Amino acid sequence: MSIKLNRLSKSFGPGKGIFDLSLEVREGEVFGYLGPNGAGKSTTIRHLMGFMKPSGGSASIRRLDCWSQSAEIQQFVGYLPGEIAFVEGLNGSEMLDLLGGMRKMRSTAKRKQLIDRFQFDVKTPIKKMSKGMKQKVGIVAAFMHDPDILILDEPTSGLDPLMQSEFIRLILEEKARGKTIFMSSHLFEEIERTCDTVGIIKDGRLAAIENIHSLQSSRQKMFAITVKSQDDVLQLQQSGLRIIAVQEFIVTVEVQGNYEALVQALARCGIANIDIRQQSLEEMFMDYYDRGMAK
Numbered sequence: 322m323s324i325k326l327n328r329l330s331k332s333f334g335p336g337k338g339i340f341d342l343s344l345e346v347r348e349g350e351v352f353g354y355l356g357p358n359g360a361g362k363s364t365t366i367r368h369l370m371g372f373m374k375p376s377g378g379s380a381s382i383r384r385l386d387c388w389s390q391s392a393e394i395q396q397f398v399g400y401l402p403g404e405i406a407f408v409e410g411l412n413g414s415e416m417l418d419l420l421g422g423m424r425k426m427r428s429t430a431k432r433k434q435l436i437d438r439f440q441f442d443v444k445t446p447i448k449k450m451s452k453g454m455k456q457k458v459g460i461v462a463a464f465m466h467d468p469d470i471l472i473l474d475e476p477t478s479g480l481d482p483l484m485q486s487e488f489i490r491l492i493l494e495e496k497a498r499g500k501t502i503f504m505s506s507h508l509f510e511e512i513e514r515t516c517d518t519v520g521i522i523k524d525g526r527l528a529a530i531e532n533i534h535s536l537q538s539s540r541q542k543m544f545a546i547t548v549k550s551q552d553d554v555l556q557l558q559q560s561g562l563r564i565i566a567v568q569e570f571i572v573t574v575e576v577q578g579n580y581e582a583l584v585q586a587l588a589r590c591g592i593a594n595i596d597i598r599q600q601s602l603e604e605m606f607m608d609y610y611d612r613g614m615a616k
């Protein structure tokens with residue numbers, strides 16, 4: 322096991338913080354950590370990096386305790402913080418020199434390659450950099466020593482769509498090279514395209530941990546059925562199918578596998594049209610939020 326949270330908890334006051342988080346990330350797995358603002362993503366990540374002492378439970382990476390053995394852990398981990406703290410007065414290149422020096426890095430090949438890839442002028446003083454440029458410096462710093470494990474807190478925040486795609490390509494390449502990646506995100510597409518597993522955090526608690534591939538196959542289908550009369554609408558409403566919306570004669574039904582019940586109900590109605598649409602990962606995500614811990 323690469324990363325393990327065992328009932329990790331940190332309380333910042335009543336109902337605030339993270340509570341009883343348990344999860345495991347295997348070596349070579351890409352784990353997406355999804356949740357709304359204030360859910361506890363950064364707090365979890367800060368524990369992984371050893372910046373915070375848990376109030377209860379523990380976090381470990383490769384069996385090393387994230388709090389008491391953080392110096393050892395940081396040797397093989399690359400970290401991108403949610404908000405990057407820069408040293409005043411330095412330009413991008415000097416900042417990367419400083420971070421590389423702290424790691425006693427000798428080779429700068431990967432750093433050069435990343436700078437070319439993300440296309441930015443490293444000589445710009447950090448004070449004058451845009452949010453996106455600073456984020457690029459942070460990405461280079463996280464990846465430049467070619468770490469085995471990457472812990473990334475909202476890595477694409479501030480990047481334009483082109484650079485977001487470049488970042489996704491980078492993640493897929495690093496994944497192919499066997500790297501273990503734990504990343505938080507608000508972007509469903511980014512998680513869907515890169516991750517094997519997604520953990521959903523809500524109000525400091527894990528609402529779900531799902532394999533992305535089985536999540537994709539268990540997606541519900543939405544049938545927007547246009548019927549011919551009000552009686553048909555009633556007929557569908559009484560059919561026991563899961564009705565999502567009714568708009569005049571258009572009844573939207575959510576179906577997951579139970580097509581026979583749908584066909585039987587439709588056979589009793591006058592049908593003018595049927596549109597079929599698959600639920601997006603984003604809708605599934607919102608569904609988890611709405612239903613809270615019930616799922």
Ligand SMILES: Nc1ncnc2c1ncn2[C@@H]1O[C@H](COP(=O)(O)OP(=O)(O)OP(=O)(O)O)[C@@H](O)[C@H]1O
Pocket residue numbers: 333337338356357358359360361362363364365403
């Ligand atoms: N050092 C702290 N002291 C007190 N409360 C804190 C501290 N750090 C975080 N919190 C609170 O804990 C909760 C979780 O915050 P956290 O930053 O982990 O959320 P997040 O999921 O990363 O959100 P975002 O997407 O906005 O970055 C919030 O209610 C936040 O106000």
